[in-house]
Structure formats: C-alpha cells, structure tokens
Amino acid sequence: MEVRVLVADDELEIRELLTAYLRREMYSVDEAADGEEAVRLFERNRYHMVILDLMMPRMDGMEVCRRIRSMSNVPILMLTAKDQELEKIVGLNMGADDYITKPFSIHEVVARVKALMRRFLVLGSEESRQGESRMNYKGLSIDLKSYTVQVSGEDVSLTAKEFELLKFLASQPGQVFTKTQLFRNVWNDSFIEDDNTVMVHIRKLRKKIEADPSNPAFIQTVWGIGYKFSGERL
Template identity: 45%
Template sequence: MYSILIVEDEINISKLIKINLEKYYDIEVAYDGETAIEMVSERRPSLMILDIMLPKMNGYDVLRTIRNLNIDVPVIMLTAKSQDVDKILGLELGADDYITKPFNPRELTARVKALIRRIYEFNGNKSIQSNGILSYGDIKMDLDNNTVTINGKDINLTKREFELLKVLMLNKDRVVTREELIDSVWGDKYDGDTKTLDVHIKRLREKIEINTKSPNYVKTQWGIGYYIGGSRSEH
C-alpha cells in the first residue's frame, strides 16, 4: 500500500485529511517542518501533503531541503494563501500540485489518487521497455497496440481485463490493494458491488493461468488485494 505523510500543524485539518485518505493509504502525520524532513528522510513516503505555514520551518524550506537531499517524493502543497506568486514559488521549488484552504476533502483525495497513478502506475515504473512493452515471465503486454501474448500466443482480453493486468504488471512485486485496482480501472463508474473486481480477476486468470487454483501470475494477498511477481508483503 502507498504511504502518505501529512505535514500540517492544525490538528483538525490533519485529522480531516487522515480520515479521508486512510482507507486507501498508510498515513503518518508530522506537525512541524523539522520533523517532516526527518520522517521523509527515514521512511521515504510515497507522497507528501505539505502545508506552507508550519512551526520551526515553513513548507517552502521543507520542500527546498528535501529536494536538495535528492529526495523525489511527490508533494502536494497545502496552504491558506491563494496568491499566484505563492503557487508559482511552490511549483518552482519542486511541488507537483497545489491546493488552497479551505478545500473540499474529496477534491484533495482525488488529486492524491491522480498523482499516485501518474507517478507510480503509469509513468514511474521502470519495467516499461522503450518499445512500450511490459513483460513478466512468459507474458508480454504491448501498451501501444493493446495486445497480450503468452509464449507468443495471442490472449484475447476485454478492456477491463487488460487494464487490470496492466496495473498489476506496472506494480509487479507489490501488492495492489482492491481499492487501488478499482480506482485505477473503474474510477467513479464502479457500481459498488464488491464482487465485480473478483469476477474480473477470475476471468483474467482463466485466460492467462494454466491452473487457476494455483496461479503463476495473478496472486492473491488475502484481505488486501492482488499482485504479480514474488510473494512479498504489501508496502
């Protein structure tokens, strides 16, 4: 599971953010800039939500410091200021996005999800070859032509099955939670039936696995989600 570091000294705001994100991600909170730098350096979260007005060290200095340390954690700046100059400064220092207080928690959650997808699931994974091919074992996915082959044999997947396999391949060796799969493949169009994902995974396995009861590719982490690759714990 991806981890989020919330850096916000206002208790009520940090709690609000945490409540909205903790069902999707592991959450930690820092209440001042110096602690934030220590936590980022030691734990390397997947993403940081960073307030500008902080005790001990403001958000700009925190961002400048972690970038000088060559820490590439994605950052969403959070502030009560709305002037363009503040936004521009944050982006110039290396912020990836910017949201102004007061904010809609659903909007912040949507921005976090979008940034996570963009950084880790679609652009940031080094398993994509220069020719747009994803591979694992005997599976090859051609992302440019939307085709899948196993041992050179074409596999006919539906759009949903293809997208599920792509997300798992992009995150191989990492457990992808059910929530992450649903959000990446269905988004807001998901009908809320918890069995829908399981049915699609079942159909995908029927097409790519020799033995669906003992799969070689799409494996289950019970109570959490699915993964492709080595049998590793969620992180």
C-alpha cells in the same frame, strides 16, 4: 504494495481529516505538526507522496519542499491559503508538483492525491509493456523505466511532474498542445485548469534540459497557442 503518505500541517483538525480519508483509500499515513518534524520523518522513512502545508512553525513549507526535493522526486501536494498566489508560484519553483487552496474539499484533495500517485507509481509501466523503455533524442535521453533523464550524457534531476510533462511532450514531437490540454493530460485534473501551473513547470523544465532556456531547442513556444517538443529522434 503499501503506499505511504506524509501529511505535514500544524493544524491538528486538518491532519486528522486528511489522515482519516487517506486511510479509507488504504494509504498508510504519517503526520507531522511542523516543518522540522516533516523533514525528520522523510529522512527516516520511505514515502510515496507528501502533502505539505505552506505555513508551518519551526520550518516553513518552502524550506521543507526544498529539502525533500534534494532527496527525492516523490509527488508533493502543497496546501496554501487563498491570498498566497505568489507563494504558490514560488512553491512550484521549489519543486512542488501541485497545490490546493484552503479551505478545500476533502474529496478534491483525495482525488488529487490519487491522480498524482497513480501517475507516479505506474509511469513507465505502459511503455514497458509496449516494448519501449527509452526515448532517445539528439542530446536528450528519457528512460521510462528508471524515471531518469540525461542531457548530453549527464544525469538531470526532475520532479515527478516535470518528468511527466517532458514525457508527454516528447512522446508526440511536433504536436502543439495548449496549456489547457497539457493540464488535463499531465495533471489529469478535472477540477481546475491553471495556466500558471503549466507555465511554471515549463520554465523549470527548460532550465534543466535546455542549453539556453531563453532560446529552447526541445520545448518550444508556439505563440498564441501553446507548446511543442522539437527534437531529432535517434
């Protein structure tokens, strides 16, 4: 299967660098020089991954991320500058799955892309081979084949990373995980361990699946340690 990646950045050198290295990994790559072009390309083509610069002309990365997320749950890796900590958090809230800071190591970017792609493309296949395609809890259903979630019978749209996080926690109910453990297992990343990334995704996930996010029934905080999944298995 051809894996197609969209690289959106207004700096030609960065686009060329990313494209060259991703094509070495046998990915098909399209480039966009601004936000509007990125959205147009995404609407016309099927992509499995988007690498998105935060600061672009004509439409910034935040708005591009929002529009892509309204159409698809493909992984989005956001590129940010060192002094854009607030924007990183906002980007994650808008639906980005991960971010990397400029200037970056191209090998780190490729590793992040491969990790996100691997989990996105094969998520659910292992569970299928083991005979389990759905995890059902009272008020919550997680379909591992179709990559979908229902809360009280209603479909809920999750990003790829939100789905992975929920799946990981729900597959081991009652088990308490630290933020570091969640980052290593869900993000599959040995480069950094980022508490903010985990916390932002937990907060986003709770808003989507909890009746009362401030008093969660499914994803509970174990103060001073981390998080656990609580749910009545059906």
